[in-house]
Amino acid sequence: MGATPAEQTKSLLGREKPVDVQPGSVWLWLALLVASVFRQWAYSVLASLYALSPSDYDDKTSVRGATSLSSDEYAGIVYAYTIVAVTAMGASGACTTLFGARRTAVAGLGLQVAGCVTCGLSYGVVQLAAGTLVLSGGFGVFLTPAYSLVFGIERSGTRRVLATTTVQAAGNLGAAAASLSIVLAESFVGWRGTYFVIAAGLAASALLMVAAPDGGPRPPPTQAKPVSAVFGELRSAFGWIVEGRRFFGGALAASMACGVAGTLEGTWIATYFLDNYPYYSDLYSYLTAFVITIGIGVGFLLVAGYVVDRVVVAAPFGEPTLLVVPAIALCLGAPCKLVAVIVNDDFPLAFVGEALGKAFDAFNEAPLYVALQLASPKRHRPTVVGLYLFLYWVGAASLAEIVNTCLGLNMYQVLFVACSAQFAGGVCYGLVGCLEYPDARVRADDATHAEGEDVEEDEPA
Numbered sequence: 001m002g003a004t005p006a007e008q009t010k011s012l013l014g015r016e017k018p019v020d021v022q023p024g025s026v027w028l029w030l031a032l033l034v035a036s037v038f039r040q041w042a043y044s045v046l047a048s049l050y051a052l053s054p055s056d057y058d059d060k061t062s063v064r065g066a067t068s069l070s071s072d073e074y075a076g077i078v079y080a081y082t083i084v085a086v087t088a089m090g091a092s093g094a095c096t097t098l099f100g101a102r103r104t105a106v107a108g109l110g111l112q113v114a115g116c117v118t119c120g121l122s123y124g125v126v127q128l129a130a131g132t133l134v135l136s137g138g139f140g141v142f143l144t145p146a147y148s149l150v151f152g153i154e155r156s157g158t159r160r161v162l163a164t165t166t167v168q169a170a171g172n173l174g175a176a177a178a179s180l181s182i183v184l185a186e187s188f189v190g191w192r193g194t195y196f197v198i199a200a201g202l203a204a205s206a207l208l209m210v211a212a213p214d215g216g217p218r219p220p221p222t223q224a225k226p227v228s229a230v231f232g233e234l235r236s237a238f239g240w241i242v243e244g245r246r247f248f249g250g251a252l253a254a255s256m257a258c259g260v261a262g263t264l265e266g267t268w269i270a271t272y273f274l275d276n277y278p279y280y281s282d283l284y285s286y287l288t289a290f291v292i293t294i295g296i297g298v299g300f301l302l303v304a305g306y307v308v309d310r311v312v313v314a315a316p317f318g319e320p321t322l323l324v325v326p327a328i329a330l331c332l333g334a335p336c337k338l339v340a341v342i343v344n345d346d347f348p349l350a351f352v353g354e355a356l357g358k359a360f361d362a363f364n365e366a367p368l369y370v371a372l373q374l375a376s377p378k379r380h381r382p383t384v385v386g387l388y389l390f391l392y393w394v395g396a397a398s399l400a401e402i403v404n405t406c407l408g409l410n411m412y413q414v415l416f417v418a419c420s421a422q423f424a425g426g427v428c429y430g431l432v433g434c435l436e437y438p439d440a441r442v443r444a445d446d447a448t449h450a451e452g453e454d455v456e457e458d459e460p461a
Contacts, residue, residue, distance in 0.1 A: 025153045025212075025213070027208065027211075027212035027213060028102075028149070028153060028209065028212035028213070029153055030208065030212070031205050031206075031208035031209035031212050032105075032146060032149055032150065032153075032167060032209070033166065033167065033170045034170075034201070034204070034205040034208065035105070035109055035142065035146075035202070035205035035206070035209065036146065036167050036168075036170035036171045036174065037170045037171070037173050037174040037177065037201070038112075038174060038198055038201035038202045038205060039108075039109070039112060039138075039139060039142055039143075039171065039174065039202070040170075040171040040172070040173075040174030040175050040178075041174040041175070041177045041178050041181075041198055041201075042112050042115070042116055042135055042138075042139070042174075042198045042199075042202060043085070043135070043136065043139045043174075044174070044175050044178035045178050045181045045194065045195070045198060046063070046074075046077070046078075046119075046132060047078075047178070048178050048179060048181040048182050048185075049062075049063040049181055049182075049185060049191050049194065050063060050064060050069065050074055051182065052064070052182060052185055052186075052191070060190040060191070060192070061185050061186055061190060061191060062185070062191065063128070063185075063191045066122075066123065066191070066192075067122055067123065067124055067125050067127075067128050068124075068125065069125055069128065070125075073125050073129075076129075077128070077129050077132050077133075080129070080132075080133060080136075081132050081133055081135070081136035082136070082393075082397070084133050084136045084137050084140065085136040085137065085139045085140035086140060086389075086390055086393040086394060086397075087140065087390070088108075088136075088137045088138075088139070088140025088141045089140040089141075089143055089144055089386050089389040089390050089393070090234070090386050090387050090389070090390030090391075091141075091230065091234070091386070092104055092108065092140060092141040092142075092143070092144040092145060092382075092386050093144045093234075093237070093382045093383040093384065093385055093386020093387060093389075094230045094231075094233040094234045094237070094382075094383045094386065095107075095141070095145075095230060096144055096145040096148050096382035096383070096386070097233050097237075097379065097380065097381075097382045097383045098229055098230060098233055101145035101146075101148040101149045101152065101382065102145070102149065102209060102210075104141060104142075104144070104145040105141075105142050105145040105146060105149060105209060106206050106209055106210055107138075107141055108138045108139070108140070108141030108142030108143075108145070109138065109142060109202050109203075109205060109206035109209070110138070110206060111134055111135070111137050111138025111141060112134075112135050112138035112139060112142070112199075112202050113138075113199045113202045113203050113206070114131075114134055114135075114138075115131045115132065115133070115134035115135025115136070115137075115138060116131070116135060116195045116196070116198050116199035116202065117131070117195070117196070117199050118130060118131030118134060118135075119131035119132060119135065119195045120192040120193070120194075120195035120196050120199070121192070143389065144382055144385055144386040144389065145382065146167055147164065147167075147369055147373070147382075147385055148373075148381065148382045148385070150163045150164055150166075150167050151163075151164075151370070151373050151381070158309055158312060158313050159309050160309070160370045161305050161308045161309045161312070161322075161366045161367050161370050162302070162305035162306050162308075162309050162366075163305075164305065164365075164366040164369055164370060165301050165302055165304060165305030165308075165362070165366040166302060166305065168301060168365065168366060169297070169298045169299075169301045169302050172293065172294075172297035172298050172301065173294070173297075173298050175293065175297070176289065176293045176294050176297070176298070179289065181194050184197065233380075233383055234383060234387065236380065236383075237376075237380045237383035237384050237387055238387055240376065240377065240380055240384060241384060241387060241388075244375070244440050244443065246436050247375060247432060247436040247437060247439070247440035248388070248440075250428060250431065250432030250435075250436055251368065251371075251372070251388075251429075251432050252388070252391055252392060252395065253425075253428050253432075254368075254425045254426075254428035254429045254432060255368065255388075255392045255396070255425070256392060256395040256396045256399060256425075257421045257422070257424045257425030257428060258330065258364060258396075258421070258422055258425035258426075259392060259393070259395070259396025259397075259399075259400070260396050260399045260400045260403065260417075260418070260421045261334075261418040261419070261421040261422035261425065262361075262396075262418075263396060263397065263400035264400055264403060264404070264414050264415065264417060264418035264421070265337070265415065265418045267400075267404065267414075268411050268414055268415055268418075269340075269354065269415065270284075270288075271411065272341065272411060272412075272415060273347075273350070273351075273354075275411075276344070276350075277347045277350070280347045283347075284347075284351070287351060287355075291355055292354070292355060292358050296355065296358045296359050296362060297358075297362075300359055300362050301362045303362075304359075304362035304363045304366075305366055307363075308322075308325050308326075308363060308366070308367055311325055312325070312367075317433075317434070318438075319437070319438050319441065320433040320434045320437050320438060321433075322367050322370065322371050322374075322433065322437070323367060323368065323371055323429050323430070323432065323433025323434075323437055324429075324430055324433045324434065325363055325367060326363045326364045326365075326367050326368065326426070326429050327426045327427065327428075327429035327430030327433060328426070328430070329360040329361075329362075329363035329364065329426070330360065330361070330363075330364060330422055330423070330425055330426030330429065331423055331426035331427065331430075332360050333356070333357040333358075333359070333360025333361055333422065333426075334357070334419045334420070334422040334423035334426065335419075335423075336353045336354075336356040336357040336360065337353060337354060337357035337415075337418070337419050337422070338353075338416070338419040339353035340352075340353030340354040340357065341412065341415045341416065341419065368429075369385065371433075371437060372384060372385055372388055373385060374441055374444065375437060375440040375441050375443075375444050376444050377444050377447035377448045378448045379448075403417055
């Protein structure tokens with residue numbers, strides 16, 4: 001008798017194990033989670049600190065009061081640090097492949113520590129901009145090896161989505177903690193002390209990551225590699241992406257559609273609620289912080305990761321289940337968000353629609369990042385993920401900018417475009433999962449076996 005779809009899927013994702021994390025890797029896992037919290041906090045802190053007006057607070061409290069940072073300069077810094085972070089993501093994948101995930105992650109944390117300290121010591125716009133750019137570079141360098149580390153620590157293939165969502169939830173908790181920056185800046189700590197608090201957390205997580213055992217033999221000391229080796233690895237991985245263009249192209253199209261939706265919604269949804277329900281402005285702020293940012297972005301994200309893993313084991317759609325699950329969730333979430341946009345004079349219904357849409361979003365990214373690594377040969381996994389992140393962020397940001405500035409749409413039309421883009425992304429995920437992912441997975445396995453490596457028992461990153 002042939003294997004059932006669930007057994008076939010489990011054999012592709014990896015054997016079920018009684019523990020989630022490799023024996024001996026608990027401390028490395030803890031270091032990764034702590035690093036994810038402070039990494040996102042560091043990346044989001046400037047927006048909170050900039051919200052404090054220099055006319056109301058002294059130089060110790062307000063970053064604008066201390067550095068005379070104008071709105072145009074702030075916008076330029078935000079634009080620049082996004083570019084730097086995205087560029088670093090592409091390069092960090094090759095560095096992870098050549099030098100190891102742990103070393104690359106620690107280097108990213110070190111850059112963020114240096115950036116936070118520079119920002120905390122700044123007395124002018126130039127120093128603040130320099131520190132922010134170094135910080136953003138560290139943010140990008142850390143992100144790709146973080147996915148590689150969690151993929152290596154979690155040895156049970158049927159729990160990898162939950163493991164990935166745990167790291168993402170830690171990042172969302174860091175984004176929520178960024179709101180605490182206002183409280184810290186208004187206390188005796190000040191805005192400079194806030195940066196130093198974040199730097200201390202990043203440094204502690206880096207030290208813990210260096211010292212933590214990983215449950216396996218230590219990799220040999222890294223030999224010096226020329227810069228050309230990084231570019232060579234990038235070329236090799238990009239060649240793999242080009243050869244598998246039907247799978248990676250379809251996945252990129254789906255990701256960019258969802259990225260455009262998320263960017264447009266993030267830009268306009270708060271304005272929509274505050275314009276239409278001004279009497280609920282305080283309630284909206286509290287509900288957003290506790291229900292969406294923490295409740296859904298942290299708590300429900302973990303639930304979604306567990307649910308996806310269990311559905312994948314059941315394999316109702318066979319092997320493509322890994323991408324069909326987020327496809328269905330995105331298609332269900334888009335109408336909920338559309339309801340939130342089109343209702344009038346009904347704040348509870350509008351917020352419930354937005355919250356439900358955000359809940360369905362929680363099923364999206366983690367399965368994709370797991371699928372990307374499974375659809376890439378072992379030696380190219382980190383580089384492929386890094387290049388994918390680079391292409392996805394650049395494409396989504398560019399398309400969102402076109403919609404925002406070039407099409408002349410009003411706020412409601414932009415939000416309608418966002419809902420439509422999310423639905424299109426969900427359909428695209430379903431198509432690429434059913435039509436392209438199985439062949440891409442088998443091709444990646446064949447390439448890995450040809451290199452003499454074991455597919456199911458990956459060595460610790």
